[in-house]
Amino acid sequence: MPMIEILDDACKGCLLCVPACPHELIHNTKAKLNKRGLYPVEYVDPDGKCTGCRLCAIVCPDAAIRVYKEVKKKSA
Amino acid sequence: MSDERVFMKGNHAACEGAYRAGCKAYFGYPITPQNEVTEYMSAHIWEHGGTFIQSESEVAAINMIMGASATGARAMTSSSSPGISLKQEGLSYIAMMELPMVVMNVVRCGPGLGNIAPHQGDYFQTTKGGGHGDYRLITLAPNSVQEMAQFIYDAFILADKWRNPAMVLTDGTIGQMMEPVDYASMPWMDPPDKSEWQLDEFQEGRERHVLTSIWLDPVDMAVAHEKLIDKYERLKKEEVRYDEYLTEDAEVLVVAIGSPSRVTHSAIRILRQEGLKVGLFRPITVWPFPYDAIRKYADSKRVKAILVPEMNWGQMIEDVKLAVLDKKPVHFVAKHGGLTFTPEDLTEPIRAILKNPEEPNTLWHVS
């Protein structure tokens, strides 16, 4: 399952990634403060909707989003 | 005398000195009376593996030099007074980034456009900074065509040794005149290794090199300043140069640079025939200025007075007075507007001084 990781201390909470996600998986929860005193966004994907499309990472001005995709095992 | 001598213009000889020092970049903008430099560079620097660009402005030229010297190359630009004013912005940055480079100022008359005749009105601008902030240019003042070549050559060596911009401060007379030059004292050379700091292909494993002049934190800025201050203090101790002519028994010491020092030479010959004891003290580095050497004459019982002839309204005389500290009268002869001294302009005041040595500081305006 693809997924993303928000690098909390790099995120400045600009929220440009929020509308960029086609599945609305990134939220402005203001749940915690980071080292800079800013609210980083939160990524919540209980249903595994993330497709690893990278749109969030592309629009992120702070390179604060890491995107992972599963390594497909070639069947022997 | 060696057979190497060639008969050249001062401005051309300066270029030859630069080639021999391994100068690989000249960027400049034409301005009289130093067009020969731009023209000669455009024609010949290629023969020495270098590059020439006639820049869109003096501002662009100094910044091109900044780029070239940041890569470790030996680079120079030249101009005359109004153009040097435009270069001051770049020189300030270059000084703070400690980039070695050479700039030549063939001074013309100012302020404003002034005229193209020889003048010395840029002494303050050159020796007291010129651009914004605290910085100094190592400044050499040639008075012959031989020295035009030699001092450009030396300026490259000093600039690299101290990682500081160096200026060759001269006037239209020295730039335009032709004299024999012997290049034997200027063997062809390559620049020293600058791989410690130069902008370069980034080698895996080496720290990246960043050249900058901004430190927003005042404490960091002060640390950067300390480094410059320390360098300037060492320069003052180690690099002061001057030349003397018949000073051993002199009762009147004339302190002069550039073409007025040549006229002083002629005047001294005339006065010596009359038995008058006059000598010439010629600062070669006007920054660092030879305060201590001049102070020795101020302290000497033999010396009655000091005379400073300048083609301006009185600039170097302030440094001379700092050296003399009111111990002796310091007289001034001004010739300005682009007029050049005749030996008589100097012989008359010197005779007057020797007749009445107690006379306090006097100002002669000759026109």
Next chain:
Amino acid sequence: MDVITIEGTEYKVVAERPKSLTDTPFTYCPGCNHGTTHKIIAEVIDELGIQHRCIGIASVGCSVFSYEFFDFDFISVPHGRALAVATGAKRMRPDSVLMTYQGDGDLAAIGTAETIHACNRGERVTCIFVNNAIYGMTGGQMAPTTLLGMKTTTSPLGRDAKRIGWPMKMSEMLAPLQGAAYIARVSMHDAKHILKAKAAIKKAFRAQLEDKGFSMVEVLSNCNVNWHMTPQEGVKFIEEQMTKNFPLGVYKDVWQEEAAKQTAKEEG
């Protein structure tokens, strides 16, 4: 690409901070597209494998500290003079890849002469021109590219063409010069356009690597703080207002011109 194992599953990282950036976090305001632009430049440099050959020129403006963020040799230079410095450095090190990173005040006001002449000489350097229609660092004064009617701290009643002229169109101005190899205007307002911008920046570096001439990419960028907007409103402003005044597109493409010439030759 790095492979990591999380709870027994192997993942590869498909998006992260590019190698050509240092670990120093950007100091730009939240939502500022300087960061986005830095990131795609670094990605291009990574993809072209030229990190070790790059020399960057930092200009004056918000990007004055850009040398903190790019992981290669850098010099910070006087306001407006980046392309003159790049010229000097490139002439001495033709094998290095020279990049200037300049804002609208730097490139289109104080440095107009340096810009036009570097382009006209066809200097083999790549210029990234960030146009956000305002002076960000000094606190929101009018830029040469400020839109008509736009209020800034020095055009408090809105920019008035009669008194201060029109927004300066640098790409359109530079494209006709024969030294230009690649000139494009791109935007940062959404992911699609950011990807397009990255492609343009890659082409601009290729123009330098292939010795074609001067290349510049004008990046329409967000300055939501000085525009007094949220980041989202800011990117919307780019999309709706900025692109109207500054049409996106490729203004000069040397490869296309060469291909057209070739076709004409073959047909003729």
Next chain:
Amino acid sequence: MLLEEYVFAGFGGQGIMTIGQIIAYAGMIQDFYTAWIPSYGPESRGGTANCNVVISDEIIGSPHTHHPNGVIVMNAPSFDKFEPLMAPGGVLVVNTNLSPQRSERDDLSVVYIPTADIATEVGHPVLASVAALGAFAATREVIDDANMEKGIDWALPAHHKDMLEMNLKAYHEGKKAAEAQLKAAAK
């Protein structure tokens, strides 16, 4: 001590600057200290272009000459300007084709040479200044002819070397004309 101070003056384009450089160069290869400087500043006003040459056996101070002991005037304004400034005992070459004046000073040695006529006869009007230089060499015997000839060769650009013979001829014709005048005056 030898201290030769010359002014060569005329219209711009007459070759005045070049003949100054030739004699200064010749002085150098004859192991003198020499300096040449073009007219500069206000003295260049008023229809004359001129250059100063200093030749000495000691280090040269001022390259400017204010009371020259050797002068060539190639036109009338130059005569008016420099003849009165000359040091007593100096030598003056007057180009009679463009300067009809006669010097009334009795402390100068003056030769009157139709340099343009000589030049035209030799082959080209442009050689007038070299003819004047030849006449000057006859009146002021400081630099040897052999060195002067080397100087003329040095001053000719590579693409004009075919003019060398003609230049040397003009030099010697000018010198001959001056020598004849000096001989007549001595009688």
